[in-house]
Amino acid sequence: MSKSTEQPLLWHYTSFEVLISIFKKESVPVMRATHIDFLNDKSELKYGLSRIIDSLNDDNDNETIGKCLKERELLVAIGETLGLHFSAVDTRDFLALKEDVKNIYERVVIEQLISTTPDFYTFSLSTAPDSLYQWLAYSSQQGGIALVFHNFTSLVDIVDDSKYRHQLINTVSKVDYLKIGDNVDIKLSNVSGSKLDYLASNAILIKHPAYEQEKEYRLMVNLSNEEKGSIPIHYDASKPYIELPFDPILLKEIYISPRGEKDQSEKLVQHFLSNTPCLSHVKIFVSDIPYRG
Template structure:
């Protein structure tokens, strides 16, 4: 087990029991996901919130400054960390976002304009599907509840910074190329990048987000496609799932016409989701006056 996997196992909150998680989307997303029985999982650099890596790096820098307060090698170690920061640009991770909340006012607004849908999935069953995906040999798969607690984040990142300081001090005293430092820094970069996917500011805690992260092997070139959104090409990869992983669907709070339910039933029958009865389809309980 490498350093990143060890830290992931220690500090991420991986769901180990069978449960239900929800994916919010608009009607076009619903159609594509259920028709093709696959997710289009976007490259992390193209997600709405571009501050996540910055948020984690700010914790790293704050901890590093604090830990080096009385260290005679402070300036040299900080120079080395500046080099590490410049190597953070290659952030090759694909992210699928789900939620523990099946009827969230915030998520209806953010991801489906209040008139979309959410799909209830059987979890961990979809993880099994992703792990047996045809291209699974090309990537690592991590999943966890997003962690909003600052104390937990600091504890995890503090361990990474301690490891970096130890490596940097040894390298400064070395008079030749230090292979251990090179390998260790690569591990640290991958670990910080991974934590940046699962660590978010507490102001986002209402999302109750659960994330699946796909990290390509360094030696592999993962196959991806591009979709168009708001005039931009968005790289994504496809992850297929078995139709029986879908447990139900919730219709958004503004989408309350009778024909919405009937149309959805017809769509599900057309695509052979026969296991989803009308009882598995519900309307959001959030009241809207318009």
């Protein structure tokens, strides 16, 4: 089959086995969102938090002692809820006050948030179409597939089921690839609710520029404020996850990896689609990337 003429929005690079698990219950297919503590080394979260901290109060021309004091007051309040205490600072010395605020951020946010990861679940997508970088990262030598969604923001419309509540679902968010010194536009004073959750949810969307080829988007679900047991937590051999139901009409295409036996993989996917009525609209495309490996 020739290559698609439409530009898909978001890709999920994965395996045929994952496709089977998604449509295990054809009436309500589900994507799995994994707890962030089981995704990557915590250095990734720490990197994002560090970029946020470096950006706060770094513009001397636009900052005032009053604004800095308000920021410090909020941080101290957060720290006290965690059992932390802070020494007084000379509020007349602007530079000393700014340095004190940064130090409190590092102590409250990095030390505490890294040691007690928020109860966030997430899964990733990409705007990189038919990407060799992604195929090498997420498909095995035996092959793999990519699920292509043209409209992913509504992927997790919650079905009429008492186990799920629509307000738990966040929109898909773009990951920013920031180097040291790049500005992050975040103001803690504008946040209602948990400041730590807010900082963590933004830090998760920041990665080192070395990963920019991923062109990643993330969907996040925050269970931090939910009653234990209200949302079923599932487990496999390596991680906890939650299930997010979606409308199968949102899956538009399936691409076959350039790795492995492409013809056999295409035949397998075709057979699966022919026996899954809710996916009769899905088109199959085979990557045209020349690959030997």
